[in-house]
Amino acid sequence: MFSLHGTGIGGGIVIGRARVLESRNRDVPHYRLQPSQVMGEQSRLETAIEVVKAELFELAEQLPAEGPAEARALLDVHGMILDDPALAQAAHEAIRDHLWNAEWAFSAQAGHLAAQFEAFEDAYLRERGRDVQQVAERVMRVLSGSSTRPTAMSEQAIFVAEDVAPADMLSLRAAIGFGIDLGGATSHTAILARSMNVPAVLGLGFASHLIVDDDHLILDGEAGIVIVAPDETVLAEYRRRQAAGEIERERLKWLRSVPAVTLDGVAVELYANIERPEETEFALAAGAEGIGLFRSEFLFLNRRSLPDEEEQFEAYRSVVAAMAGLPVTIRTLDVGADKALPALGAAPPQNPALGQRAIRYCLAEPEIFLVQLRAILRASAFGQTRLLIPMLAHNHEIDQTLRLIEFARMQLRDRGVAFDEGLPVGGMIEVPAAALTASLFVRRLDFLSIGTNDLIQYTLAIDRTDHEVASLYEPFHPAVLRLIEMTIRTARRAGTPVAVCGQMAGDWAATHLLLGMGLNQFSMHPASLLRVKQEVLRADVSHLAPRVERLLESDDPQQVRALLGRLVED
Numbered sequence: 001m002f003s004l005h006g007t008g009i010g011g012g013i014v015i016g017r018a019r020v021l022e023s024r025n026r027d028v029p030h031y032r033l034q035p036s037q038v039m040g041e042q043s044r045l046e047t048a049i050e051v052v053k054a055e056l057f058e059l060a061e062q063l064p065a066e067g068p069a070e071a072r073a074l075l076d077v078h079g080m081i082l083d084d085p086a087l088a089q090a091a092h093e094a095i096r097d098h099l100w101n102a103e104w105a106f107s108a109q110a111g112h113l114a115a116q117f118e119a120f121e122d123a124y125l126r127e128r129g130r131d132v133q134q135v136a137e138r139v140m141r142v143l144s145g146s147s148t149r150p151t152a153m154s155e156q157a158i159f160v161a162e163d164v165a166p167a168d169m170l171s172l173r174a175a176i177g178f179g180i181d182l183g184g185a186t187s188h189t190a191i192l193a194r195s196m197n198v199p200a201v202l203g204l205g206f207a208s209h210l211i212v213d214d215d216h217l218i219l220d221g222e223a224g225i226v227i228v229a230p231d232e233t234v235l236a237e238y239r240r241r242q243a244a245g246e247i248e249r250e251r252l253k254w255l256r257s258v259p260a261v262t263l264d265g266v267a268v269e270l271y272a273n274i275e276r277p278e279e280t281e282f283a284l285a286a287g288a289e290g291i292g293l294f295r296s297e298f299l300f301l302n303r304r305s306l307p308d309e310e311e312q313f314e315a316y317r318s319v320v321a322a323m324a325g326l327p328v329t330i331r332t333l334d335v336g337a338d339k340a341l342p343a344l345g346a347a348p349p350q351n352p353a354l355g356q357r358a359i360r361y362c363l364a365e366p367e368i369f370l371v372q373l374r375a376i377l378r379a380s381a382f383g384q385t386r387l388l389i390p391m392l393a394h395n396h397e398i399d400q401t402l403r404l405i406e407f408a409r410m411q412l413r414d415r416g417v418a419f420d421e422g423l424p425v426g427g428m429i430e431v432p433a434a435a436l437t438a439s440l441f442v443r444r445l446d447f448l449s450i451g452t453n454d455l456i457q458y459t460l461a462i463d464r465t466d467h468e469v470a471s472l473y474e475p476f477h478p479a480v481l482r483l484i485e486m487t488i489r490t491a492r493r494a495g496t497p498v499a500v501c502g503q504m505a506g507d508w509a510a511t512h513l514l515l516g517m518g519l520n521q522f523s524m525h526p527a528s529l530l531r532v533k534q535e536v537l538r539a540d541v542s543h544l545a546p547r548v549e550r551l552l553e554s555d556d557p558q559q560v561r562a563l564l565g566r567l568v569e570d
């Protein structure tokens with residue numbers, strides 16, 4: 001028996017046999033061609049690309065109507081990668097100019113493109129590098145004459161692989177779990193596993209080398225653990241946990257329509273974070289009271305041109321309409337030179353996390369920003385809409401942003417287009433400087449939203465995407481907690497609504513702590529919402545507040561964790 005640890009993406013516990021999928025790191029044949037072979041080699045590559053495109057098309061056609069909402073979009077992304085001249089065209093040129101064989105030319109270009117994505121600071125964009133590799137792997141398989149699909153398609157098994165392309169994942173409909181060497185919580189594989197409702201652990205390192213077919217496995221998607229060849233005692237324990245988990249999930253569904261009110265009568269608002277318009281469905285199914293964070297940048301990724309005002313308006317309007325009167329908070333573009341949009345082709349800067357990202361980027365590109373501001377304003381005519389600005393640190397950034405919003409309003413008035421004249425404008429508190437000067441923010445903005453993911457990164461100087469320093473990324477560091485508490489206190493004193501919309505809002509171990517700090521708006525991934533609601537229903541804020549005050553006096557992260565555990569138990 002041994003265990004492997006990675007990033008659990010939820011879905012509970014499964015117990016079953018392993019099916020190990022072929023590694024994508026096959027040896028790529030390298031040889032030089034005779035000049036007379038160039039055309040033949042180019043057409044061999046062209047055919048392989050067409051075969052893969054046809055297969056992606058066929059998979060899209062076979063998608064059941066009730067299949068994962070993201071599936072078609074993922075297949076489209078892979079199709080677009082195949083169409084990208086940066087890949088196919090460049091590979092053709094490499095065959096012609098360097099006399100490389102098709103496998104060599106294509107894998108070299110794919111590696112080059114994937115490396116460009118992987119250099120981004122943003123975890124989502126880095127995962128897109130993996131999409132490029134997955135597409136390349138499919139083309140390689142066709143070039144080598146082997147099947148492009150995994151074999152055991154209908155087998156009830158826990159699939160273990162170095163990586164699984166989303167398209168392959170869709171053919172593994174009978175999978176009861178996934179254990180994957182690569183990837184993280186924002187990879188497409190993780191996104192699909194979540195929407196297929198299958199437990200998965202990613203970033204396992206060498207699972208596909210250490211596990212063999214038919215190994216008996218326990219996969220815990222919550223804890224991020226895979227136990228190989230468990231003994232009877234461990235098996236019995238996990239069977240018990242599995243049964244308890246099922247009961248718990250069923251029980252939580254009953255909370256959907258229960259108002260989130262603490263034992264001492266404090267009403268708490270629980271909102272959902274979404275990345276794409278289709279996800280409003282999950283938000284509503286979880287009983288969210290609105291969208292607390294719509295990460296609009298996801299509309300701008302994986303494409304060669306920027307979405308125009310009409311396209312953006314339609315996306316924002318569809319979310320506002322789907323939420324049927326519930327508030328929708330649309331965050332403006334959180335990209336920058338570090339997350340260069342493919343359409344703009346900018347090179348990644350030296351120090352991406354500290355570069356021209358989010359609002360800094362938008363203020364430097366007012367024409368692009370104004371298009372988005374007009375689209376959001378127009379959507380506000382269709383329901384309760386709020387506009388949220390990421391990464392603010394300076395007063396003048398707020399002033400400049402408000403001036404641009406006013407300018408966008410004027411443009412719409414001139415065009416005679418309707419919008420909500422009172423559209424609330426809020427700011428994200430993600431930089432320590434913003435938390436420390438929150439009193440300035442509340443004077444200019446209608447609401448605040450604390451982005452703990454970035455606030456932790458910038459307070460502790462830990463790159464949130466760097467595995468090497470992941471153990472130092474400590475959400476409960478006293479410095480982080482004091483900044484959060486300070487922001488909540490300042491906002492409450494000024495009567496300004498304040499929410500937390502980073503990962504901490506969906507971590508039920510932090511619910512009592514945040515309630516004790518006076519927070520009553522949380523926004524999180526829809527999958528966490530009912531579990532957090534359960535904690536809200538158990539909490540007594542009047543009892544928690546003095547304890548949290550004492551906890552915040554501690555300078556020792558370990559002591560903070562111990563006190564945190566006691567907040568929940570007592």
Ligand code: PEP
Pocket residue numbers: 293295334430450451452453454455501502503
């Ligand atoms: C955050 O930083 O906490 C946040 C919600 O924004 P993102 O995770 O998109 O950077």
Ligand code: MG
Pocket residue numbers: 390430451453454
């Ligand atoms: Mg952020």
